[in-house]
Amino acid sequence: MKRGQHHGALRQLLIDTALGLLDRDGVEAVTIRAVARASGVSHAAPANHFADRRALLTALAVQCFIDLRTGASAARAAASPSPRARIIAFADAYVAYALAHPNRYRMMWRMDMLDPGDRALADLVDGLYAGVEEDVRALRGKDAHNAGDATTLLIALSSVVHGYVAMRIDGNFVAAIDETSGKPRHEAIIEQMIGQ
Amino acid sequence: MKRGQHHGALRQLLIDTALGLLDRDGVEAVTIRAVARASGVSHAAPANHFADRRALLTALAVQCFIDLRTGASAARAAASPSPRARIIAFADAYVAYALAHPNRYRMMWRMDMLDPGDRALADLVDGLYAGVEEDVRALRGKDAHNAGDATTLLIALSSVVHGYVAMRIDGNFVAAIDETSGKPRHEAIIEQMIGQ
DNA sequence: GTCATCCGATTGACAGCGTCAATACAAGGG
DNA sequence: CCCTTGTATTGACGCTGTCAATCGGATGAC
Numbered sequence: 001m002k003r004g005q006h007h008g009a010l011r012q013l014l015i016d017t018a019l020g021l022l023d024r025d026g027v028e029a030v031t032i033r034a035v036a037r038a039s040g041v042s043h044a045a046p047a048n049h050f051a052d053r054r055a056l057l058t059a060l061a062v063q064c065f066i067d068l069r070t071g072a073s074a075a076r077a078a079a080s081p082s083p084r085a086r087i088i089a090f091a092d093a094y095v096a097y098a099l100a101h102p103n104r105y106r107m108m109w110r111m112d113m114l115d116p117g118d119r120a121l122a123d124l125v126d127g128l129y130a131g132v133e134e135d136v137r138a139l140r141g142k143d144a145h146n147a148g149d150a151t152t153l154l155i156a157l158s159s160v161v162h163g164y165v166a167m168r169i170d171g172n173f174v175a176a177i178d179e180t181s182g183k184p185r186h187e188a189i190i191e192q193m194i195g196q
Numbered sequence: 197m198k199r200g201q202h203h204g205a206l207r208q209l210l211i212d213t214a215l216g217l218l219d220r221d222g223v224e225a226v227t228i229r230a231v232a233r234a235s236g237v238s239h240a241a242p243a244n245h246f247a248d249r250r251a252l253l254t255a256l257a258v259q260c261f262i263d264l265r266t267g268a269s270a271a272r273a274a275a276s277p278s279p280r281a282r283i284i285a286f287a288d289a290y291v292a293y294a295l296a297h298p299n300r301y302r303m304m305w306r307m308d309m310l311d312p313g314d315r316a317l318a319d320l321v322d323g324l325y326a327g328v329e330e331d332v333r334a335l336r337g338k339d340a341h342n343a344g345d346a347t348t349l350l351i352a353l354s355s356v357v358h359g360y361v362a363m364r365i366d367g368n369f370v371a372a373i374d375e376t377s378g379k380p381r382h383e384a385i386i387e388q389m390i391g392q
Numbered sequence: 393g394t395c396a397t398c399c400g401a402t403t404g405a406c407a408g409c410g411t412c413a414a415t416a417c418a419a420g421g422g
Numbered sequence: 423c424c425c426t427t428g429t430a431t432t433g434a435c436g437c438t439g440t441c442a443a444t445c446g447g448a449t450g451a452c
Contacts, residue, residue, distance in 0.1 A: 010429085026308050031409065042431050044411085049429095053410065111366045112222050112302070125368060149375040155363075156356060156385040163359025164351070170307045172321060179345040189352040193389065206400085227438060238402050240440085245400095249439065 011049040013039050018060055019104070027107045032056065057107065058115040064104045065124035068097050076131050083135035084194055090132050091161050091190045098165040106169060109162075129158050139194060153193070160189060207245040209235050214256055215300070223303045228252065253303065254311040260300045261320035264293050272327050279331035280390055286328050287357050287386050294361040302365060305358075325354050335390060349390070356385060 017039045021029050032053050033043045050056040075093035079085045098105040107113070114121060133154055140150040164186050167173055178188030213235045217225045228249050229239045246252040271289035275281045294301040303309070310317060329350055336346040360382050363369055374384030 028308065032411090033409065043409095044432080045430050047411080047430095106308070109362065109366060112224065116367075151372075152374045152376075152381055152384050152388075155360070155369055155381060156388070159359035159363060159385070160352060160356040161359065162362060163355035163357065166305065166358060166362065167351075167355060170305060171312075173351055176347075178348045180348075185348055185351060188348050189355070192348075192352070228440090229438065239438095240403080241401055243401095243440080 010039070010041065010045065014046055014049060014056070015059060015063060018056060019063070022060065022103050022107060023101065026103050027057070027110060027113065030057065030060070030107075054113065054115050057110070057113050058118050058121055060104075061108045061114050062118070062120050062124060064101070064108050065121065065128070068094065068105075068108075069124060069128055071097050073131055076135075083139040084191075086135045087132055087139075087157070087194055088187060088190055090135075091157070092187065094161055095165055095168075095186050099168060102169040105165065109166075129154060132157065136194075156193060157190065160193065161186070164189065206235070206237065206241065210242055210245060210252070211255060211259060214252060215259070218256065218299050218303060219297065222299050223253070223306060223309065226253065226256070226303075250309065250311050253306070253309050254314050254317055256300075257304045257310050258314070258316050258320060260297070260304050261317065261324070264290065264301075264304070265320060265324055267293055268324075269327055272331075279335040280387075282331045283328055283335075283353070283390055284383060284386055286331075287353070288383065290357055291361055291364075291382050295364060298365040301361065305362075325350060328353065332390075352389060353386065356389065357382070360385065 014035055018030050018035045021034060021038060030053075032046050032050075035056070036043045036046050039045075046056065050059065072090045072093040076086045076090040079089035116122075133150075136154045136157070137150045140153065168175070176185045177183065178185050181188045181191065183191070210231055214226050214231045217230060217234060226249075228242050228246075231252070232239045232242050235241075242252065246255065268286045268289040272282045272286040275285035312318075329346075332350045332353070333346045336349065364371070372381045373379065374381050377384045377387065379387070
């Protein structure tokens, strides 16, 4: 055993416990001492696995970004090969994850509480829309009558998805059906942006 | 003098001091004690004006929302009476405010740190896009070839503006010019959403 | 003019927090 | 067998928000 007698066991326990506290009471409740208490260890035990609270929250964010990307990418891959369908499937799964885990999603974008120099986190954020980027370029390639370059459309899509979800989570508007299309509002928005 | 010898003076001083700390070091630095210290009063003096830290942050958010709405609404009113121009002017001013005061904008949407029951705050958030809503309805009324109802378009606009700004503030993408339109990216996005 | 009242500010205390230092303990390698 | 290494504990520090008790000065009544 290379790295201590049960290295990794407490680390994962702390992460799982912290996610429970996060889901229940929000990121403010995820304190090192509260996580240690809920995990049954002393208040300084987490220091062996996370340098400080920022490192703990960063590890949580990495875990959540992996979950989000895995879910959304799987939904995209399972959709029909048309770029439109893949983009919508991705956005649907993305929105579903965020609304199902509002405290996690909020924490994932609390960049002032996370470690901006963390490579894993930065890579996950940068690569979140990697698959969608291909879809957007495919869409733009075969359907050039829409104005705007592909990068602008990708940024528009990620902006509207993030903004919609953030507003929904904060209760600024509620789930609704678009009147003219009869589809969930966020789907109607995405469809309108990528053209019909 | 109805309400004490210099009631209101310290309150406003605390708010101004707190905004300074917020701009410099972020919302985490806006603690009651730090604000009191920087204002030259004892650590418990703010309690006479703000019940707790949440109330202080809520007062800051109210102030900032007023500033944002005033600026964006003024820009909208100063624009040509065409709905398109007014929406774009509003969005431009909105984005400019958020990018000029990133810590303020972040704090304004930290609903978990603010008082969700505060009437003034709720009214400001609800009424942020009041003017734009009229423009969107005017746009939909005279230009019905676009799909989607007006409410969906308004939500799409507010979502994309908020999401774009949040991502920019967090450094997830940078200022850029849309290749095909030659305009700032956020303008190109808005124009594409409301039709040319 | 004097006094009572009251609002605002101060001081002091408490628990909880992050973090650091010192210590204890168990396992593995020389 | 000892000693190094990594993990967990205990204790302490200063910071935070919040509460209670106190003080002080200006207002208003008389």
